[in-house]
Amino acid sequence: MRDTEIMTADATQWLCRDRMLDLGRVHVMGILNVTPDSFSDGGLHFDPQTAVARARTMAAEGATIIDIGGESTRPDAESVSADAELRRVLPVIVQLRNDDLILSIDTSKASVARAAIEAGAHIVNDVTALGGDPQMAATVAESGAGVVLMHMQGTPRTMQVNPTYGDVVTDITAFFENRRARAWQAGIADAQIVFDPGIGFGKTAEHNLILLRRLGEFQKLGRPILVGPSRKSFIGKVLGLNVEDRLEGTAAAVAAAVLAGASIVRVHDVRAMCRVARLSEAIRRSVPVHQEGRCAAADFSATGS
Numbered sequence: 244m245r246d247t248e249i250m251t252a253d254a255t256q257w258l259c260r261d262r263m264l265d266l267g268r269v270h271v272m273g274i275l276n277v278t279p280d281s282f283s284d285g286g287l288h289f290d291p292q293t294a295v296a297r298a299r300t301m302a303a304e305g306a307t308i309i310d311i312g313g314e315s316t317r318p319d320a321e322s323v324s325a326d327a328e329l330r331r332v333l334p335v336i337v338q339l340r341n342d343d344l345i346l347s348i349d350t351s352k353a354s355v356a357r358a359a360i361e362a363g364a365h366i367v368n369d370v371t372a373l374g375g376d377p378q379m380a381a382t383v384a385e386s387g388a389g390v391v392l393m394h395m396q397g398t399p400r401t402m403q404v405n406p407t408y409g410d411v412v413t414d415i416t417a418f419f420e421n422r423r424a425r426a427w428q429a430g431i432a433d434a435q436i437v438f439d440p441g442i443g444f445g446k447t448a449e450h451n452l453i454l455l456r457r458l459g460e461f462q463k464l465g466r467p468i469l470v471g472p473s474r475k476s477f478i479g480k481v482l483g484l485n486v487e488d489r490l491e492g493t494a495a496a497v498a499a500a501v502l503a504g505a506s507i508v509r510v511h512d513v514r515a516m517c518r519v520a521r522l523s524e525a526i527r528r529s530v531p532v533h534q535e536g537r538c539a540a541a542d543f544s545a546t547g548s
């Protein structure tokens with residue numbers, strides 16, 4: 244692909260294999276952690292049937308994308324082998340693949356991403372932004388999957404040890420440019436890419452607040468922005484609340500993100516955050532959009548149509 248073609252990708256569209264997701268409207272990505280130890284919902288959806296039921300509930304509540312993860316990224320989480328990760332996520336993907344949903348695999352392992360895509364996933368959500376597994380970029384390029392390039396300073400184990408930046412937005416923008424160039428070199432099209440500043444990944448509470456306030460500055464990259472503030476510790480720090488009491492704080496963060504131009508919000512509490520996202524989007528556009536039904540129009544038009 245020539246650079247000019249790469250550069251002209253429409254920032255309101257996200258190419259995810261054979262699907263073209265319309266990001267002219269805000270989408271809600273529901274979190275499905277098929278793990279025993281995730282920071283806020285560990286163990287709740289560890290059984291595949293419970294996980295599938297949870298995904299369908301989130302879809303009914305307005306999620307158009309389900310992000311399925313088999314390994315927690317919290318700092319003290321046990322690392323999980325690729326085989327174990329696949330045993331957790333594959334049965335869920337297989338059961339959901341014929342549902343009217345976009346499926347995302349939350350993994351940094353290329354072998355897990357590849358198997359998940361073969362089973363029906365459309366998106367690779369890589370918290371290492373192609374910097375973890377050397378095979379990941381080729382896996383995304385070959386499959387044509389959508390990819391979330393998320394910023395993290397350090398690794399999950401080290402990321403909260405004194406994170407420092409010059410200017411957090413400038414530094415993360417430079418990181419995105421760098422990883423985008425790596426993606427292009429591997430043959431990934433710009434249309435496949437979404438950027439995520441990685442709330443909570445190697446950031447102080449203040450960094451996270453600045454990122455939410457200045458999120459609009461990432462729009463100059465010309466690609467959609469995804470944000471995942473759901474129930475995270477900066478909310479607990481500001482409000483002095485434990486993880487089970489962060490619904491309203493998450494709502495404020497989601498509203499701020501959507502008003503600042505986020506195209507996708509990654510959340511646990513789908514029903515509530517769909518309402519928050521819908522109203523925030525209506526304010527942003529000053530039109531009463533999406534009055535009923537799913538949060539964003541499930542516009543899964545086939546590529547090229």
Ligand code: HH2
Nearest residue numbers: 276281282315316317391393439442471
């Ligand atoms: N946050 C988490 C995991 N994956 N992916 C993206 N793109 N953005 C995020 O902000 C993000 C992410 C952490 O949240 P959660 O999945 O609820 O917890 P855990 O990693 O403990 O499973």
